[in-house]
Every structure is written in structure tokens, then in C-alpha cells.
Amino acid sequence: MESHLSTVRTRCGGLKSQHTSVILGCDEPSSVPELAGPLLETRDLQVRFYDREGCTHAVRGLSYSLDAGRSLAIIGESGAGKSVSCRAIMNLLSANATVSGSIRFNGMELLGLTENEIRSYRGAQIGMVFQDTEQALNPTMRIGPQISEAVRLHTEFDRGRTFELLSQLQVSAPEELVAAYPHELSGGMRQRVMIAIALAGNPKLLIADEPTRALDVMTQAEILALLKAVQSHFGMAIILVTHDLMLAANFADDILVMYKGAAVEYGSTGQLLADPRMPYTKALLTAIRQLRRAPT
Numbered sequence: 064m065e066s067h068l069s070t071v072r073t074r075c076g077g078l079k080s081q082h083t084s085v086i087l088g089c090d091e092p093s094s095v096p097e098l099a100g101p102l103l104e105t106r107d108l109q110v111r112f113y114d115r116e117g118c119t120h121a122v123r124g125l126s127y128s129l130d131a132g133r134s135l136a137i138i139g140e141s142g143a144g145k146s147v148s149c150r151a152i153m154n155l156l157s158a159n160a161t162v163s164g165s166i167r168f169n170g171m172e173l174l175g176l177t178e179n180e181i182r183s184y185r186g187a188q189i190g191m192v193f194q195d196t197e198q199a200l201n202p203t204m205r206i207g208p209q210i211s212e213a214v215r216l217h218t219e220f221d222r223g224r225t226f227e228l229l230s231q232l233q234v235s236a237p238e239e240l241v242a243a244y245p246h247e248l249s250g251g252m253r254q255r256v257m258i259a260i261a262l263a264g265n266p267k268l269l270i271a272d273e274p275t276r277a278l279d280v281m282t283q284a285e286i287l288a289l290l291k292a293v294q295s296h297f298g299m300a301i302i303l304v305t306h307d308l309m310l311a312a313n314f315a316d317d318i319l320v321m322y323k324g325a326a327v328e329y330g331s332t333g334q335l336l337a338d339p340r341m342p343y344t345k346a347l348l349t350a351i352r353q354l355r356r357a358p359t
Contacts, residue, residue: 100170101128102300103152103268108164110147110156110324121147123324124164129317131267134294134301136311136332138347139321145304146194148321149270153191154181169267187217190261194273194304196253200245207241210259217264228259231296232289251282255289262293269293272304287314308347312336320344 110122122144129135137145151162152173166173168184176184193199201209210225218224229237232255245253254274261269271290275283287310294301305311311318311332318335320328320343327341339345 101167102131102169103302104128104165104167105148105152106165106167108148108151108166109162110144110151111161112157113159113161121160121324122151125321125324125326127319127326127329129268129300129302131300132294132298133317134303134315135317135319136303136305136315137319137321138305138308138311140306142323143321144324145306145321146272149191149272149302149304152270153185153189154178155185155191186213186261186266187264188266189268189270190264190266191270192254192257192261192272192274194276196250196257197245199257200253202245204244205241206243206245206248206256210241210256210263213260213263224263225259228262229255231262231293232259233285249282250278251286254278254286258286258289258293262297265297266299268300268302270302270304273306274303275305275307275310283310290314309351320347 105128106126108122108125109120112119112121125144125148127135137148139145147156150156151160152166152168154173154176156162162174164174168189171184173181173184200206207225210228211222214224214228225241226237229240234240234252234255240248240252240256245256248256258271258274269290274290275286278286290301290303291314293299301315303311303314308318315332317330318328318332319326320335320341322343328335328339328344335344336348339348
């Protein structure tokens with residue numbers, strides 16, 4: 064199994080060795096606040112969607128915890144329930160969804176809160192980077208007002224804060240960017256904008272839902288390095304949602320593997336890769352080994 068681990072590390076390009084303080088232009092990363100318990104804890108999370116055809120049980124008894132300053136990758140194939148489980152944390156599911164179980168953030172139970180109550184957490188304490196930047200960004204608004212709107216929602220509005228966020232995300236010409244429309248930007252630049260919006264409220268937890276989707280390999284590496292830099296600088300916890308085990312292995316402290324709505328394996332990255340217990344996880348690692356051996 065050690066060969067699996069080395070293969071994963073090699074394929075991912077060693078993002079964990081990035082010098083994050085250099086990326087964000089700071090001397091030392093921020094310290095991580097100490098909490099009495101996990102920052103985020105889900106227990107027996109169940110999500111069901113009801114329509115005329117019946118019930119779709121999208122998330123089945125999901126349980127995990129995440130400490131402040133740590134990173135968790137949730138991986139699985141399309142339809143496994145990864146994004147749905149994260150949207151449940153943000154209370155961003157459609158009206159035909161029912162959610163049960165427990166989601167505790169910083170000691171507070173989120174399930175059962177009213178929309179007004181959850182707004183004090185959404186964005187301000189829990190930020191989310193959505194996978195489809197073209198849909199998440201308003202195509203009729205320039206980038207500057209979209210970032211400023213997020214800043215205004217969660218902090219005292221300061222126009223300089225918009226440029227500060229873009230500078231932290233290595234945007235070389237922020238003055239040009241704020242005047243552009245989303246369709247005028249590359250996929251990687253739109254993702255930087257989404258990260259800036261998610262960071263506007265200085266959240267304790269950042270959920271990145273397939274942030275490298277449809278990006279080329281080099282841009283994927285840049286976005287992931289930025290996320291690690293942001294995590295180190297602000298002391299945030301991060302949940303990375305992805306279908307890519309190689310990417311998850313190089314990014315996260317812990318990995319949770321989902322299949323058909325349920326967690327089939329959960330543990331530290333090193334332990335899970337070195338000694339996978341479930342057939343599904345073993346199959347993913349075998350696929351990586353075969354890909355590595357395939358002629359180029």
C-alpha cells in the first residue's frame with residue numbers, strides 16, 4: 064500500500080510543500096483558535112428529496128468532525144452526496160429537501176434554525192466556494208460590485224477590502240479585474256473571485272465544492288495552493304469536495320469517502336491511503352496505480 068501513497072503524492076505535485084506565507088505576502092501564518100470541541104460536527108445526517116416519483120435518499124447517516132485549522136476532503140463519484148451534504152450545512156438545499164440528524168458548528172446546532180438565524184453563520188462564519196462559477200456569479204454585474212456586496216453583508220464596508228482580498232489571492236491587476244464581467248475572465252480567475260467572495264466575512268470554515276472543476280492541471284495546482292495559503296494565513300478549517308482521490312490526498316489532513324450517500328471510509332489521509340479497508344477505496348487506489356503505469 065505504500066506504493067499507492069507515493070503514487071498519489073507524485074501525481075499531485077507536492078502542493079503541501081508550498082510556502083504559503085510567501086503567497087499571501089505575510090511573515091507568519093495566523094494562529095488557529097482553540098476550541099473546547101470540534102469546529103464542525105455532523106451526526107447521523109440524513110437528506111431526502113421528495114417529488115412526484117417518490118423519495119430520493121441522498122445522504123444516509125453521515126457522521127464526521129472537523130477541528131479548527133484542519134482540512135477534510137470529501138470524495139466520491141457523481142451523485143454520492145458530497146455536495147448535498149455540504150449544502151445542508153449552509154441550509155442551501157431546495158424546498159423539497161428534508162434534513163435530519165445533527166450539524167453542530169462551534170457548539171451551536173444549525174439544524175432547526177430559522178433563515179434569519181442561519182444567515183448569521185452563512186458567509187460570516189462559514190464560507191462556500193461553489194463549483195459552477197458561471198452560475199454563481201451574476202453575469203450582468205462587474206466583478207468589483209459583486210465582491211463589495213459580500214464585504215458589505217458581513218463587515219463594515221471598506222472599498223479597500225475588495226482590493227486586499229484580490230491581492231491576497233495573487234491577482235496581479237485588481238483594478239482591471241473589478242471592472243470586468245464574469246464572461247471576460249478565465250475559469251481560474253473566476254474561481255479566485257469566488258474565493259474572494261467566500262473570504263469576505265472572515266469565516267472560520269471554508270467549504271470548497273469542486274473548486275478545480277473544468278480547470279487545466281496547472282490552474283488546478285494554483286487554486287489548491289491558494290486555498291492552502293488562505294487556510295494557513297487565516298487559521299480556517301477547509302472542507303474540499305472532489306471526485307479526485309489524488310487531489311484529495313495531497314491537500315487534506317483527513318479524507319472521507321462517500322458512496323451512494325453514505326460514508327464508506329473515514330480517517331487520516333496517511334492511514335486511509337496506506338491501509339484502506341473498504342473495497343470502494345481500494346478500487347480507487349488501484350485505478351490510480353493503473354493510471355500511473357499507463358504509457359504516456
